[in-house]
Amino acid sequence: MRLFSARGKAGTAPLPVESHLPGFDGATGWLNSAPLTETDLRGKVVLIDFWTYTCINWLRTLGYIRAWAEKYEDQGLVVVGVHTPEFPFERDVDNVRQAAKDMTVEYPIALDSAYAIWDAFSNRYWPAVYIADAHGRIRHHHFGEGGYEECERIIQRLLGEAGRGGVGDDLVSVAGDGFEAQADWANLESPETYLGYERAQNFASPGGAELDEPRTYVAPDPLRLNRWALSGDWTVERRASVLNQADGRVAFRFHARDVHLVMGPRARGTSVPFRVLVDGEPPGDAHGLDVDERGHGTLSQQRLYQLIRERGSITDRTFEIAFLAPGVEAYAFTFG
Numbered sequence: 001m002r003l004f005s006a007r008g009k010a011g012t013a014p015l016p017v018e019s020h021l022p023g024f025d026g027a028t029g030w031l032n033s034a035p036l037t038e039t040d041l042r043g044k045v046v047l048i049d050f051w052t053y054t055c056i057n058w059l060r061t062l063g064y065i066r067a068w069a070e071k072y073e074d075q076g077l078v079v080v081g082v083h084t085p086e087f088p089f090e091r092d093v094d095n096v097r098q099a100a101k102d103m104t105v106e107y108p109i110a111l112d113s114a115y116a117i118w119d120a121f122s123n124r125y126w127p128a129v130y131i132a133d134a135h136g137r138i139r140h141h142h143f144g145e146g147g148y149e150e151c152e153r154i155i156q157r158l159l160g161e162a163g164r165g166g167v168g169d170d171l172v173s174v175a176g177d178g179f180e181a182q183a184d185w186a187n188l189e190s191p192e193t194y195l196g197y198e199r200a201q202n203f204a205s206p207g208g209a210e211l212d213e214p215r216t217y218v219a220p221d222p223l224r225l226n227r228w229a230l231s232g233d234w235t236v237e238r239r240a241s242v243l244n245q246a247d248g249r250v251a252f253r254f255h256a257r258d259v260h261l262v263m264g265p266r267a268r269g270t271s272v273p274f275r276v277l278v279d280g281e282p283p284g285d286a287h288g289l290d291v292d293e294r295g296h297g298t299l300s301q302q303r304l305y306q307l308i309r310e311r312g313s314i315t316d317r318t319f320e321i322a323f324l325a326p327g328v329e330a331y332a333f334t335f336g
Contacts, residue, residue, distance in 0.1 A: 015139040015154065021046060021132040024080070026116020029093060031100055033108030036080060043134050044078045045158045047151075050118065050128040052086045053099035054262045054304040056334040057145055058127035060182055062103060063174040064148045065129075069107040071172055072155060075164045076134070081105060084112040086126065087239065087331055089264060089302040099303065131155060134162035145183075148174075178289055179260075179306060183336040187314035189255035190226050193333040196239040205229040209236040214244050223253035225316055228333070242266065243328040250330055251320045257310045258288065258336035259319050264302025266327045271300040273324045276307050278317050286310045299328060 023038055030036075049065050051058040069079040085091045091113045100109060112118055121130065125143040131154055132138045140154045152171050159167045176182060194200050197211050204227040205217040212235065219229035232248030234241050241250070252259070265272055276283055276295035284293050288306035291297040297305070308319060 015157070018138040018141065021048075021130075021136045021138055022117070022120035024082075024110045024117055026112065026114065026120060027082075027110040028113045028116075029111040031093075031097055031109040031111065032106055036078070036108055036110070038136065041078060041132075041136070043162065044076050045072075045134055045155060045162060045164075046132040046136075047077060047079045047155065048121070048130040048132070049079065049081045050084055050121075050123055050126055051081055052084060052090055052126050053096060053103070054087060054090065054331075055126045056179065056260055056304060056336060059103075059179040059304070060145055060176065060336070061127050061129075061148075062105070063176045063180045064151075064172065066104065066107075067172040067174055068152060068155060072159065072167070075159050075167050076162060077155060077159065079107040081107060081109045082112050082117050083109055084115060084118045084123075084126070087262065087302075092302075095302060098301070131158065133158045179304070181336070184257040184314065187255070187257055188335055190252075190333075190335045192335070193226070193228060193252070195228070195236075195241040195250070195330045195332060197236050198238045200236075202227045203229070205231070212237055219249065219251045223251060223318055225253050225255060228252040240329040240331045243323055243326050243330075246325050247322060248326070248328070249320055249322045251318060252333055253316060253318050254333075254335060255314065255316050256335035257314055258306060259308035260288075260304050260306050260334045260336070261321065262304050262331040262334070263299060264329055265299055266329050270327060271298050272326075272328050273298050274328075275322050275324070277320045277322075278308060280318075280320075283308060286312070299323070302329070304334070 083096055089095055129142045130138050131140040142151055156167050197209055204220055204223055214235050216233050217230040219231040229251050233245040234243055234248055274297050276291050282295040286308055287293050288309045290305040291307055
């Protein structure tokens with residue numbers, strides 16, 4: 001997951017030809033569509049959206065991608081979501097299928113579990129948008145969040161160049177809520193933070209992490225801003241921290257409106273109850289989508305969970321989540 005922002009307007013300057021659309025031959029499967037070939041896309045303007053379903057940066061762009069797909073379909077736009085997984089469980093087709101259903105992603109999805117399409121585009125970011133004209137030439141790209149007006153103007157322009165009538169120049173209006181609400185950028189001071197040792201930073205439990213071995217951890221009090229800690233019996237693995245016994249906890253000192261955590265039960269079909277506290281108290285009105293006012297929630301899927309959405313003033317606060325049973329994989333914090 002990556003965080004970027006950009007502003008701009010398409011204007012009337014000639015659009016560069018960046019490359020030719022590589023196609024989707026490397027897809028490991030498709031959802032919502034039969035495999036799309038070069039013949040299927042001939043004469044169409046194509047928007048390719050690289051995503052992975054736990055990425056909060058992509059989720060905050062989804063309202064625009066969905067709106068463009070609906071608005072311009074009859075004018076000749078084809079939106080293709082290329083799902084390239086970041087975490088191991090995102091390679092599971094059933095997980096992606098369920099996520100697409102939950103998020104109302106109804107346009108064609110190319111599954112890119114082997115990173116073949118990612119490599120064919122030389123892509124390095126989630127989210128990433130590439131827009132190809134009716135001749136299969138990529139004319140624009142945008143990495144990360146933002147740039148929505150510019151992208152839509154280019155869609156309109158390329159549809160016009162393709163001879164499509166009735167396109168108009170009005171722009172979609174998107175009022176995102178839930179996961180799709182835009183970040184509170186003015187108050188966002190906590191970075192994406194991974195809990196597996198491959199990319200972990202700012203781990204504060206005394207003695208550091210014991211890699212790939214069970215260990216009992218404690219959390220220091222107080223935590224410094226943007227530091228995190230484990231308490232209880234955990235194994236810190238390459239991609240995630242895994243809870244071995246009940247009553248394991250993760251704490252994070254944060255400064256943001258939203259707290260999200262990518263996590264899930266280690267075994268499919270199981271569930272783990274948890275409780276969230278902020279500065280030692282239930283979150284109340286600051287609870288996120290996946291907890292109640294008392295901070296109670298249940299871990300039942302491998303996905304992104306929204307745990308805190310602060311309705312009041314934003315300041316440094318300490319988040320803690322306690323799991324009441326073992327078998328949890330915790331991958332990464334993200335904020336908004």
